[in-house]
Amino acid sequence: MxxxxxxxxxxxxxxxxxxxxxxxxxxxxVSAGDCPHLLFYGPSGxxxxxxxxxTLRELFGPGAEKLxxxxxxxxxxxxxxxxEVELATVSSxxxxxxxxxxxxRRDVHVVQEVIKEMAKxxxxxxxxxxxxxxxxxxxxxxxSQEKKKGEAPKSVKCTYKxxxxxxxxxxxxxxxxxxxxxxxxxxxxxxxVMTCTNLSKVIDPVQSRxxxxxxxxxKQGEMxxxxxxxxxxxxxxxxxxxxxxxxxxxxxxxxxxxLMLETCKINRxxxxxxxxxxxxxxxxxxxxxxxxxxxxxxxxxxxxxxEMLYKLLVNCVPADLIxxxxxxxLMCKLDDELKYEIVKMAATFEHRLRLGTKPIIHLEAxxxxxxxxxxxxxIRIFG
Amino acid sequence: xxxxxxxLGAGPPxxxxxxxxxxxxxxxxxxxxxxxxxxxxxxxxWVEKYRPERVEEVCHQGEVVEALKSAVQGKDLPHLLFYGPPGxxxxxxxxxxxxxxxxPELKKQRVLELNASDERGIQVVREKIKSFASLAVGHxxxxxxxxxxxxxxxDESDFMTKDAQNALRRIIEQYSKTTRFVFCCNYIxxxxxxxxxxxxxxxxKPVVLESLTERIQHICDREGLTLEGxxxxxxxxxxxxxxRRAITLLQSAxxxxxxxxxxxxxxxxxxxxxxxxxxSLLQVCMKSGFSDVERRVKEMIYDSFPLSQILLxxxxxxxxxxxxxxxxxxxxxxxxxxxxxxxxxxANEELQLLDAVGFAHQAFAKARG
Numbered sequence: 001m002x003x004x005x006x007x008x009x010x011x012x013x014x015x016x017x018x019x020x021x022x023x024x025x026x027x028x029x030v031s032a033g034d035c036p037h038l039l040f041y042g043p044s045g046x047x048x049x050x051x052x053x054x055t056l057r058e059l060f061g062p063g064a065e066k067l068x069x070x071x072x073x074x075x076x077x078x079x080x081x082x083x084e085v086e087l088a089t090v091s092s093x094x095x096x097x098x099x100x101x102x103x104x105r106r107d108v109h110v111v112q113e114v115i116k117e118m119a120k121x122x123x124x125x126x127x128x129x130x131x132x133x134x135x136x137x138x139x140x141x142x143x144s145q146e147k148k149k150g151e152a153p154k155s156v157k158c159t160y161k162x163x164x165x166x167x168x169x170x171x172x173x174x175x176x177x178x179x180x181x182x183x184x185x186x187x188x189x190x191x192x193v194m195t196c197t198n199l200s201k202v203i204d205p206v207q208s209r210x211x212x213x214x215x216x217x218x219k220q221g222e223m224x225x226x227x228x229x230x231x232x233x234x235x236x237x238x239x240x241x242x243x244x245x246x247x248x249x250x251x252x253x254x255x256x257x258x259l260m261l262e263t264c265k266i267n268r269x270x271x272x273x274x275x276x277x278x279x280x281x282x283x284x285x286x287x288x289x290x291x292x293x294x295x296x297x298x299x300x301x302x303x304x305x306x307e308m309l310y311k312l313l314v315n316c317v318p319a320d321l322i323x324x325x326x327x328x329x330l331m332c333k334l335d336d337e338l339k340y341e342i343v344k345m346a347a348t349f350e351h352r353l354r355l356g357t358k359p360i361i362h363l364e365a366x367x368x369x370x371x372x373x374x375x376x377x378x379i380r381i382f383g
Numbered sequence: 384x385x386x387x388x389x390x391l392g393a394g395p396p397x398x399x400x401x402x403x404x405x406x407x408x409x410x411x412x413x414x415x416x417x418x419x420x421x422x423x424x425x426x427x428x429w430v431e432k433y434r435p436e437r438v439e440e441v442c443h444q445g446e447v448v449e450a451l452k453s454a455v456q457g458k459d460l461p462h463l464l465f466y467g468p469p470g471x472x473x474x475x476x477x478x479x480x481x482x483x484x485x486x487p488e489l490k491k492q493r494v495l496e497l498n499a500s501d502e503r504g505i506q507v508v509r510e511k512i513k514s515f516a517s518l519a520v521g522h523x524x525x526x527x528x529x530x531x532x533x534x535x536x537x538d539e540s541d542f543m544t545k546d547a548q549n550a551l552r553r554i555i556e557q558y559s560k561t562t563r564f565v566f567c568c569n570y571i572x573x574x575x576x577x578x579x580x581x582x583x584x585x586x587x588k589p590v591v592l593e594s595l596t597e598r599i600q601h602i603c604d605r606e607g608l609t610l611e612g613x614x615x616x617x618x619x620x621x622x623x624x625x626x627r628r629a630i631t632l633l634q635s636a637x638x639x640x641x642x643x644x645x646x647x648x649x650x651x652x653x654x655x656x657x658x659x660x661x662x663s664l665l666q667v668c669m670k671s672g673f674s675d676v677e678r679r680v681k682e683m684i685y686d687s688f689p690l691s692q693i694l695l696x697x698x699x700x701x702x703x704x705x706x707x708x709x710x711x712x713x714x715x716x717x718x719x720x721x722x723x724x725x726x727x728x729x730a731n732e733e734l735q736l737l738d739a740v741g742f743a744h745q746a747f748a749k750a751r752g
Contacts, residue, residue, distance in 0.1 A: 025639045036428070036638060042687035079506035177542055181498045187428065199654065199689035200726050205469060208628045209428075211635035212654055217685040252685045320731040327734065336673045340745045347738035351725040 005258045008230050011065070013054045017226065018218045018254075019047055026051065029211070030059050035162070037183055037192045039207065041199040042215030045253025048195045051215060055193070056162060060094040067092055076113045085110055095162040095193075101170035108175040115182055118163060118190060162191050169196035173203060180205040217252035227257050236265065239273045249277055282317045283325060290329035297371035302364070309363050319359035323350040323366070330370065338377055345369050429634045430627050433602055438479045441472045442626070443594035447585045451476070455483045456528060462555060462564045464579060466571040467587030470625030473567040476587075477536045480565070484534070486527040493520070498538035508550045516558040533562050540566040541573035548575045555581050589624025599629060608637055611645040621653040656688045661696045665704060668744045676744050680737045690732045694719055694739060701743060711750045718742045 010016045016023040029035065038055070040048040056064045073086045085106055090097040096118065100110040168176070183192060183206070194210070196202055218226065224247040231238035242264070250257035263278050264271065289308050292301060312322055327346035331339050345366055353362035435441050438448055438455050447465075454460045460480075465473040481494045495515045497507075512535060523529025537543065555564055555578070566582060568574055590598075596615055603610060610618070622629035636644050636652040650657065660683065667679045683693060698719050702712055722739040726732070 029638050036635065041689070043685055046685075046687060079504055177539070181538070184428070184431070198732055199687075200691040200732070201729055204628075208470070208625070208631050211638060212652070214651075214654060214687050216687055320734075324731055324734050331677070339673050340741050343734070343738045343741045347722070347725065347730070347734045350734050351728060351730040354725075354729050 003259070004230060004234070004262050005255050008233060008258070009050050010054060011057060013058050016047075016050070016054060017229075018222050019051060019215060022051065022213055022215070023054070026055050026213070027058060030055060035059055035191050035193075037187070037210040038194065039168070039199075039202070039210035039212045040193075040195045040215050041197065041202075041212065043217050043253065044197055045250075045255035045257075046215045046217040047254060048215045051213070052164060052193055052195060056095055056164075059162070060092075064092050064094050074110070074114050076109050078109070083109065085114070087114075095164055097164035097166065099166040100175065101167045105172065107171050108178055111171070111175040111178045111182070115163060115179070115190075118161070160189050160191050162193055165192060165194045167196060168194045168206070169198045169201035176203045176206050180209065183209045218254060220247050220252065223247040223250055223252060223254070223257055226254065227261055230258060230261065234265075237270065239271055241273045242271055242275060242277075245277055249279070282312060282315065285312060286322065286325045287329055290326060290333075293330065293367060293371065294333060294374070297375045302368055302371060305367050306360070306364050309360060309367075313359055313363075319353055319363060320350055322363060323353070326366075335377075338374070341373055342370065345373075428631070429602060429606075430630050433598075433605075433630065434475050434478070435472075436479060436482055438476060438483060441476050441479065442598050443590045444472055444476070444587055447476065447587065450583075450585065451480065455480055458530075460484075460530065460532070460534075460563050461583040462559075462566075462581055464566045464568075464571070464574070464582035464584045465587060466568050466574075466584065468589055468624065469569060470622075470627035470629075471587035471590060472626065473587050474536075474538055477538070477565045477567055481534050481536070484528055484530060486524060486529075489524050489527065489529060493533045494536065495533070496536045496538065504544060505546045505550050508547045508554070512551070513554055516554055516562040518561075520561055531561070534565060535562060536565045536567070538567045539569075541568035541570045545575060548578055552577045552581070590622075590626045590629075591624070592619050595619055595622065595624075595626060595629055598626065599633060602630065602633065606637065607642055608633070609643045611643055614644050614646050614649055617646045617649050621649065621655060654689050654692055656683075656693055656696050658696075660686075660688070661693075661700050664693075664697060664740065665700045668740060669704075669747050673741065673744060676740055677737065680733065680740055684733050684736065690726055690736055691723065693736065694723055694726070697740070697743075707747070708750055711746050715743045715746055 013023040013027045035055070038052075040051055042048050053064075067090050069088065069090050071086060072089050073084055076083050076085060083106065085103050087098050087100070087102055087110065098110075098114075100107045100115075103110045168179075171179075179192075180203075192210070199207070199212070224243050227243050227246050228238055231243070238261075246257055246260050246264070250260060260277055264275060267278065268275055285308070289305055292308075293305060295301070309322070313319065323346050327342055331342055334342070349362045349366040349369075352365075353359055356362060438451050441448060463477070463480075465476060467473060478496075481490055485493050495512070497512070515533065515535065518533065520531050520533060523531075540548075551564075564582070566574065566578070571579065571584070596619065599610075599615065599618065602608075618629055618632060621632060632649060632653050633644075636648045639652060640648045664679055664683065667675050684690075698716060701707075701715050701719075704712070719739055722735050725735050
């Protein structure tokens, strides 16, 4: 049994509701059996991956959905030494998905060697691919009813593989530079489809080589109707107000909304209108931290907060998320005058964290700084 | 940045010349991997399809073209260093020269092209480049000048390590009889002085509006595209002197829409934030409370406009805003610059945008008194 998020992910471009305009454009784009390099950008849970996968399906037919997850190891010969890079990949006959950023500082080698190697070798597979393509398409036509006629001959045309790269924005700039020429050189045999949350972190040369697709997060209203749709598919009766509250609490992330819905279902069904929506645990925890910061501004309290922050970090909550959330939590309880200060502090320390290595130091510095200016402010106001 | 580059070339420091003999590395094999010439295939990017094949066709680089004219007729060619912003025709010129000198066939033997996607540490310089440089030149083919030397194109050479650049110094001189080097780079400051002094330097200017328009019109005619209304001007504004960007944008907009393109389609393809969004952000900043600012910033992040673009356009809007003192504008701009740096360091988008916009909000409020 899969999560609802995966279960109800729209599979084809026609079925997409939220990004129907983009879907139509993408459909036209790949209708000739051709696909430029694509770069999808948008916040998490906006539907980048869904668009990606639906596009792949449009290109290659249902064969692109027969996935195989593998932990692959590449041995890369560097001039001075030999290194091994291990990455999790998901592949079908037509595409390979990987997140080179997982390789950390070695991502540049992954890009240079692995991708290049893939891009190079696949051309010799074109024949084989064409055959399996036809086979897959024919089989698909018998098997699934969704498949429309006339799609099959299209997919045969593609003699290239598609490489799906997640989180390009998290590649080092070195690795991104290594990508640029690879994209041009091997464009015949290999097309890149990439996703990222932060377009500003993708270097210009890479951006300019792609068709960039902006994926907006669904609007609140859209979110509500989507949640209602999923509930209907699961044969649940979902009170209107609860749907509204889920949409509100979802931060416009589809994934989050559906996870919330599923947790609600597990907690209590049939639904009640004023049922509590459980927030992710880490968010509750940050709320707690914010409260204890506001309650007492002493070295002792700082020490306690430090322990709590450690707990978050140990549980792999990204430090920049902690910053954003903590600042937000603190802000909603404060005067406008202090808000500027907090934002400024959070932004400064978060930036330093990015340059530094130990998150806890910067988080703690932020808390300490906040405590001191909050204390100062309250003394000034209340005496 | 340059410090970063050192990481790749972890080899021993550059020995001066050094007495070591042949590493029998594969020399010319790389040359075959140069971009596929002239194949007019459907799926080909237009930048490749419409890449000028002759030096004279490279647009808006009059002086450079003039200077290279005699060189491509087969007279002597100095070592070359092309520098300038992206999309101005550096690689194109380098490739065109070799094409005109040797023709498509001989080019495979005589030209070695290396760029940032190839490993270019010191080892590669010592092995691949050196062994290619030391090869003797064969006979020419008829129909082309075929001067008696080989050409090594080092594209994006500002991304070579300092060590590797140092190792090149001697190689350039040693084999100058049979080998010419062409360096292409964005930032000449990242090329070490001893290398620049060995080359004839050519600066490539950003492509101006007229040349850009001419070339784009040419492509539109060939591809059966129509640009509506101010679309050409919009394209030029977005491209900002970068021909490659203009052409790629044109292509992606054309692929995404019908054959008639308007301003909106181009802006969408370029990821430009609509002016109305920026205007509303500015209004919120100048007139509403902080919580509205916060909400607006969130909205913009969720609508996934690229942050650098928001900042750029918002800065434009602030500078153009009426009824605001110059000093206030200057302060805000300074803040924006700081935030931009932080973004490029990879800081959290939401916090940084909130910081920038919040600062502007505060400054406006202060100015109002």
